[in-house]
Amino acid sequence: MAPITDHPLRYKLANELHARPFPSLSAPCSAVYIAIKQPNDAVSRDRAQDLAHLTALLDRHGAPHPQPGATHYYGQIGKHWLKWEQHTEFVTYTAFSETIYERPFDPAQFDVFPSDWLEAAPGQRMTSVLLHIEQQPSDIAEVSTRLDDWFVSESLAVSEVLDQAAIVAGDFRIDQNGHLRFAVFAKPETGTRRIGRIVQRLCEIETYKTMSMLGFARVRALQPKLNDLDTKLTGLMSDMSDEDAPAEWTLHNLLAISAELETLSAQSSFRFGATGAYEALVNQRIAALREARYQGRQHFGEFMMRRYAPAMRTVHSAESRLEAMSSRSIRASNLLRTRVDVERSAQNQSLLESMDRRSDLQLRLQRTVEGLSVVAISYYAVSLVGYLIYPLTQATGMSKGMLTALATVPVVLFVWWMVRRLRKSVE
Incomplete structure (x- = not known):
C-alpha cells in the first residue's frame, strides 16, 4: 500500500475504544468502589489534582505511576488490583481482591484506601460500594437466606443476569459504615471477564444513579423559586x-x-443535561445485564421504575416547566410591548394632530401678519414714492397731498402683489 499521512488523532481515537477494559475476576473475590466529585457544578474538574491524588496512593505501595495526562489506570497495589477512571464530573477508584473476609461486607475491606488519603481527596464522596462475589451454592435456597440476612427485604432488588450466568442483588441503602452493598453469585462455569463486566456495570449503575439524583436535588431547591x-x-x-x-x-x-x-435556566442547564445523560446510562447498563426475574422478587429495572423513574420524571417536568415559563414570559412581553407600541402610536398620532392644528393656527397668524406687513411696507413705500414725485407739483399744478394720494393705491397693490408672489414661491 502506498504511504499515506495519518490524521494526528487517528491512533488516539482508535485506542480510546479499548482504553477501559472490564476487569477479569474469579469467584470468590471482593471489591470496593468509591466515586469522588469536586463540590461544584463546573463542567470541568481539576484533572491535575485527581492525578496527583492517585499518584499519592500509588506511592504508598511503590506502584508505577500513570502516564502524564492519563484518564485511566489499572495496576497492582499490594494485594489488590486498582482500577482508576477519570470522568467529566467525577473520578472513580475500584480495588479488587481475591481475599474473602469471614464476614461478608466487612468494612475492613475499605482499608485499602487509607483514611488520611481519603481525607485529602480533591472532592467529596458521591458513593462508595462494597461488593461480595462468590459462586452460587448448590442449594438455591441458601441464596435467598443470605440475601435476607444481608439486605433490607423491602427495597431488595434481585435478578438473574446475562442468561442466568449469575445472580446479582442489592438494596441501594447506605449501611452504618457509609457504604452500599452488592452481592454477586456467579455460576461455576461463568467466565472471569463476564464476572468483571457484571461488577463493573453494578458500580456504573450506582454511580450514574447517584449523579443523576443531583438533578432531583436541584429541582427541589428550584421549586419554591419557580412557584413564586x-x-x-x-x-x-x-x-x-x-x-x-x-x-x-x-x-x-x-x-x-x-x-x-x-x-435560572442558564444555571440549571448543565445539571439538567447531565441528569438526562446519566439517566440514559443507568437504563442502558440495566438493559445490558439482560435481567430475568428471580423467585418472584423485584429486579433492578423494576426497582428503578418504582423508586428512581419518578425522581427523573420530576426533573424532566421541572425542566419543561422552566422552559415553558420562559417562553410564556417572552410571549407576554412581546404582547405587552405591542400594546405599548400601539399606545405610543396613538399618542404620536394625537401629537401630530395637535401639531397640525398648531401649524394651521400659525399659518392663519402668518397670513394676518402678512396683511399687516403689506400695510407697513406700503406706508414706507408711499413715503419714498412721495419724495420722488414731489418735484412734479410745479409741473402738474397739483399739491403734494394729491400726488401722494394718487400714488398710494398703485403702491399698495404693487406691494401686496410682491408679498403674495414671494409667499407662493416659498410654498
Whole structure:
C-alpha cells in the first residue's frame, strides 16, 4: 500500500475504544468502589489534582505511576488490583481482591484506601460500594437466606443476569459504615471477564444513579423559586387585560421576571443535561445485564421504575416547566410591548394632530401678519414714492397731498402683489 499521512488523532481515537477494559475476576473475590466529585457544578474538574491524588496512593505501595495526562489506570497495589477512571464530573477508584473476609461486607475491606488519603481527596464522596462475589451454592435456597440476612427485604432488588450466568442483588441503602452493598453469585462455569463486566456495570449503575439524583436535588431547591415566579407571572398577565394598569410598569416587571427565568435556566442547564445523560446510562447498563426475574422478587429495572423513574420524571417536568415559563414570559412581553407600541402610536398620532392644528393656527397668524406687513411696507413705500414725485407739483399744478394720494393705491397693490408672489414661491 502506498504511504499515506495519518490524521494526528487517528491512533488516539482508535485506542480510546479499548482504553477501559472490564476487569477479569474469579469467584470468590471482593471489591470496593468509591466515586469522588469536586463540590461544584463546573463542567470541568481539576484533572491535575485527581492525578496527583492517585499518584499519592500509588506511592504508598511503590506502584508505577500513570502516564502524564492519563484518564485511566489499572495496576497492582499490594494485594489488590486498582482500577482508576477519570470522568467529566467525577473520578472513580475500584480495588479488587481475591481475599474473602469471614464476614461478608466487612468494612475492613475499605482499608485499602487509607483514611488520611481519603481525607485529602480533591472532592467529596458521591458513593462508595462494597461488593461480595462468590459462586452460587448448590442449594438455591441458601441464596435467598443470605440475601435476607444481608439486605433490607423491602427495597431488595434481585435478578438473574446475562442468561442466568449469575445472580446479582442489592438494596441501594447506605449501611452504618457509609457504604452500599452488592452481592454477586456467579455460576461455576461463568467466565472471569463476564464476572468483571457484571461488577463493573453494578458500580456504573450506582454511580450514574447517584449523579443523576443531583438533578432531583436541584429541582427541589428550584421549586419554591419557580412557584413564586409563576405566581408573579400569572398576576402580571392578568394585569395586561386591565386597561387601567400602566403598561410601562407591567412591561418592566415582565422583563425582570424573564431575566430571572433565563438566569435560572442558564444555571440549571448543565445539571439538567447531565441528569438526562446519566439517566440514559443507568437504563442502558440495566438493559445490558439482560435481567430475568428471580423467585418472584423485584429486579433492578423494576426497582428503578418504582423508586428512581419518578425522581427523573420530576426533573424532566421541572425542566419543561422552566422552559415553558420562559417562553410564556417572552410571549407576554412581546404582547405587552405591542400594546405599548400601539399606545405610543396613538399618542404620536394625537401629537401630530395637535401639531397640525398648531401649524394651521400659525399659518392663519402668518397670513394676518402678512396683511399687516403689506400695510407697513406700503406706508414706507408711499413715503419714498412721495419724495420722488414731489418735484412734479410745479409741473402738474397739483399739491403734494394729491400726488401722494394718487400714488398710494398703485403702491399698495404693487406691494401686496410682491408679498403674495414671494409667499407662493416659498410654498
